[in-house]
Amino acid sequence: MVKSVGAVIREVMPxxxxxxxxxxxGDRLLRLNGQPLDDFIRFLTLSSEPEIExxxxxxxxxxEVVEFEKDPDEPLGLSFEGLIYDGIRVCKNNCLFCFxxxxxxxxxxxxxxxxxxxxxxxLQGCYITLTNLTEKDWRxxxxxxxxxxxxxxxxxxxxxxxxxxxxxxxxxxxxxxRRLVEAGIxxxxxxxxxxxxxxxxxLERTIxxxxxxxxxxxxxxxxxxxxxxxxxRLFPLKGFNKDEAANVLKIVHRFQQELLPxxxxxxxxxxxxxxxxxxxPLPQETAYEGYPQLDNGVGLLxxxxxxxxxxxxELLPxxxxxxxxxxxxxxxSARGLWQDIAERFAKDCPGIRLSVLPVxxxxxxxxxxxxxxxxxxxxxxxxxxxPDDSGLFLIPQITLKQDEAVxxxxxxxxxxxxxxxxxxxxxxxxxAADWLTWILEEGCVNLCHEQ
Numbered sequence: 048m049v050k051s052v053g054a055v056i057r058e059v060m061p062x063x064x065x066x067x068x069x070x071x072x073g074d075r076l077l078r079l080n081g082q083p084l085d086d087f088i089r090f091l092t093l094s095s096e097p098e099i100e101x102x103x104x105x106x107x108x109x110x111e112v113v114e115f116e117k118d119p120d121e122p123l124g125l126s127f128e129g130l131i132y133d134g135i136r137v138c139k140n141n142c143l144f145c146f147x148x149x150x151x152x153x154x155x156x157x158x159x160x161x162x163x164x165x166x167x168x169x170l171q172g173c174y175i176t177l178t179n180l181t182e183k184d185w186r187x188x189x190x191x192x193x194x195x196x197x198x199x200x201x202x203x204x205x206x207x208x209x210x211x212x213x214x215x216x217x218x219x220x221x222x223x224x225r226r227l228v229e230a231g232i233x234x235x236x237x238x239x240x241x242x243x244x245x246x247x248x249x250l251e252r253t254i255x256x257x258x259x260x261x262x263x264x265x266x267x268x269x270x271x272x273x274x275x276x277x278x279x280r281l282f283p284l285k286g287f288n289k290d291e292a293a294n295v296l297k298i299v300h301r302f303q304q305e306l307l308p309x310x311x312x313x314x315x316x317x318x319x320x321x322x323x324x325x326x327x328p329l330p331q332e333t334a335y336e337g338y339p340q341l342d343n344g345v346g347l348l349x350x351x352x353x354x355x356x357x358x359x360x361e362l363l364p365x366x367x368x369x370x371x372x373x374x375x376x377x378x379x380s381a382r383g384l385w386q387d388i389a390e391r392f393a394k395d396c397p398g399i400r401l402s403v404l405p406v407x408x409x410x411x412x413x414x415x416x417x418x419x420x421x422x423x424x425x426x427x428x429x430x431x432x433x434p435d436d437s438g439l440f441l442i443p444q445i446t447l448k449q450d451e452a453v454x455x456x457x458x459x460x461x462x463x464x465x466x467x468x469x470x471x472x473x474x475x476x477x478x479a480a481d482w483l484t485w486i487l488e489e490g491c492v493n494l495c496h497e498q
Contacts (some may be wrong), residue, residue, distance in 0.1 A: 052078040053104065054084050054127040063124020064147060068113055070125065071106065078102035086166050087135035092191065103112055130170050138163035139179055141213030143282045144241055149213050149275040151410065155457055169193040172342055174237055177223045178216040188232065195233040195265065196225065202238065202245040203256035211245060216403055221256060225361055228263030236266040241284055242291055250295070254302050254315050261310050268340040269299055270318045276412025286414055292324035303334075318344040323380055344417075348384055355388060355479035363395060369486065370398040372438030374427060378418035379405045399486070403431055404440070419445045423458020427466045440467070441475045 053075040059065045076084055077094040080100050093099075101113045117123075138161035142148075147161045149373055165239065167173040174197045180188075188196070192243075202208045205218030227234050238253055240246045245253070250269070257264050271287050278284070287295065296317055303313035313336060322329050332353050335346035359366070375385045382405040389401040406429040408415045410422040430440050442463075452460035452474075464472045473489070476482050 052132060054087075054090065054129075054132045056125055057128045060124035060126075063214045064115070064121065065124040067113070068101075069497065070103070070189060073106040075104040076101060076125070076127070077110075081186045083133075085131075086359045086408075087127065087130040087132075087170060088166055088191065088193070090127070095119055099123075131164065131166060135160060135162045135167070136164035136174070136179060137161055139214070140176060140217070143211055143213070143244075144272045144274075144284060146273055146275070149273075149277050149411075150282060151277050154455070158455070163369075165193070165196065168196045168198075172197050172235075174199040176212055176214070176217065177192075177214065177220065178214045185226070188227070189230040192231060194231065195235055196227065197235050197237070200224075200236045200238055200253065200257065200267070202249050203253045204245075204249055207245055207249055211241070221260075224257075224260055224264060228260050232263070234260075234264045235266050235268075235339060236264060237270055237340075239270050239272055240287070240295065241272045242287055246291070246295060247298075250298055253300075254298075258302070258306055258314050260448065261312070261314060266312070266339045267315045268318060268343040268345045269295065269321070270343060270345075271295075271316060271320050271324070274412070274414050276414070287321075287324055290323055292321050293327065296321050296325055296327060303325045317403075318341050319346070319348045320344065320380065322348075323383075348381075351384065351479045352387075352461060355483070358480040358483045359395075362487060365487055366399065366483070368398070369396070371486065372400045372402075372407055373486075374402045374404050374433065374435070374438060374440045375405045376406060376430065376440055376442050377419075378416050378421055379407065380416035381405070381418055400438070402435070404429060418443050420455065421446045423454035423455035423463050424456055426454070427458070427463055430467045430470055430472070433470075439471050439473050441473055443477050444474055445477045447474065 056070060056072050056074045056076065058072060059070050076090075078084060078101075079090060080096060080098075082089065084090055097119050098116055099114065103111045103113065105111060145161065146161055150158055162173065163175050163179045164173070165180060165188060168175045176199050187193075196211070200208070200220055201211050205220075208217040208220055209215060211217070214345055224234060236257055238245065238250065240250065254267060257267050271292070272284060274284060274286055299315055299317045299321075302315050306312065306314045313334065316335065316339075319329070329349045331351055335349060338346045338350055341347060341350060350483055375386055381448055382403060385401075385403040389403055392401045394400045406421055407413055408421060409425050411420055420471060426442060426446070433440075446455075447460065448455070454460075454463070460474065475485050
C-alpha cells in the first residue's frame, strides 16, 4: 500500500472549527481519526463523525494532535490542494487513441500522466475503464456507494474493446457494469468512436447492451476520436468525414426514438462535434434531457445558445447602453456560434461591436478545433496577426489551467499579455450568463479610459 503523505490545507474558512483551532494554509493533515488521509473521499466520510482526532504536520514541521467533538453535519471548514493525496492511480492500458500518447514532447510533466482513478470519477466526473481496479477498490466503491461513476466503454464486444483499450481485462466490461448496477451505483458511459473499429454494427451492439442495463446505466455519450498531429509510430487512425458523421447520427437518432418510449429517456446522446462535422442542425434543448453528458461535449453548444438567449433578453436594456469593441478569441469549431451571437449584438445592441477570431491549433494540430485546447503560443500568434488592434481581445477561461494562469503549453497569461501589447487582453467566463454579466461589469471597467 502506498503510504499517505496527507492533504495540504489550501484555505481555512473564517469562523469555522478549523479557524478556531488555528489551522493554517500550508499545514498538512496526515491522519483523521487514526486513518491516513489518502483522498478527499476519506476526509468527507471521517469528518462527518461527531468525535474527531486530527494529526497535523504544521508548516514549521512540528507534529500536532488535536481532539474535539462537533455536530455530525458541521463541516470543519477546510479545503485542500487537490483531491488525491496518495498518488493518482495511473492507467496501465494502451488505448489505440490515447490522447496522452499524442501530445508533443517537452511539455510540463503533469500533462503526460495517464489517470484511471475511480476516486476522480466520483469526485470530478473523469472517465475510467474499470480495468485498473483492484478487488479492494471494488469493495470500497460498493461500501461507500460512490455514485455516480463515469465509465469509458467504447465497445461492449469483448474482442473489439480489448483491441481498443489494449488490456486483456477489457473484455469483462458488461460483467463489471452489472456489478456496479447491482450495488446500486449509477453509471454514465461513453464510447469514443474510431472509424471502421467500433462504429456501425459494433456501436449498435454497444447501445443495445448498455440500454439493457438501464436505469443503472443512465446514459451513453457517443464521441468522435480526437486526433492530434503528433501520432508518429502510433496506430493509424483517421477522423470521421461528413458522410460518416451523418451515419453515426442516424444510428444515435434511431435508437433515441426506439428507447424513449421504453426507458423514458433517449439514453444515447451524440457529442456536438458530430453535428458540426455532418453539417446538421443541433437538437433542441429538450432533446438533451437536462444535459447529463455536458462535460463530454454533448449539448454544450445548445446549452450556451439557450443560456445566452435567456440572459440576453433579461439584460438587454442595460446592454443597449454599453459601447464596446470586443474580439472573441475561440477555437475553429465554435466559429458559427460566435458569428450568430455577433449578429445578435449587431441587431439589438449596435453599441457593442463583436468580432470573432477563430484560432488554428498548430500546437496539437489543425484537426483539434475546440477552444479548451488552445495554447498560449497559438493565441499570441493569432492575436498579433489580427489586423484590428483596438478594443478588447477576449480569451475564454477554459484555456487556462484550473486555479493557475497558465496555458497548456506552459505559457503564462502574463507572458501572453506582454507579447500581445499594445493589444489588450481579458480572460472571460465560459458560461453564457457569466460572460454577458462580465460585459456589463468588468468589460466596461477595462475600457473605461476610452469612453
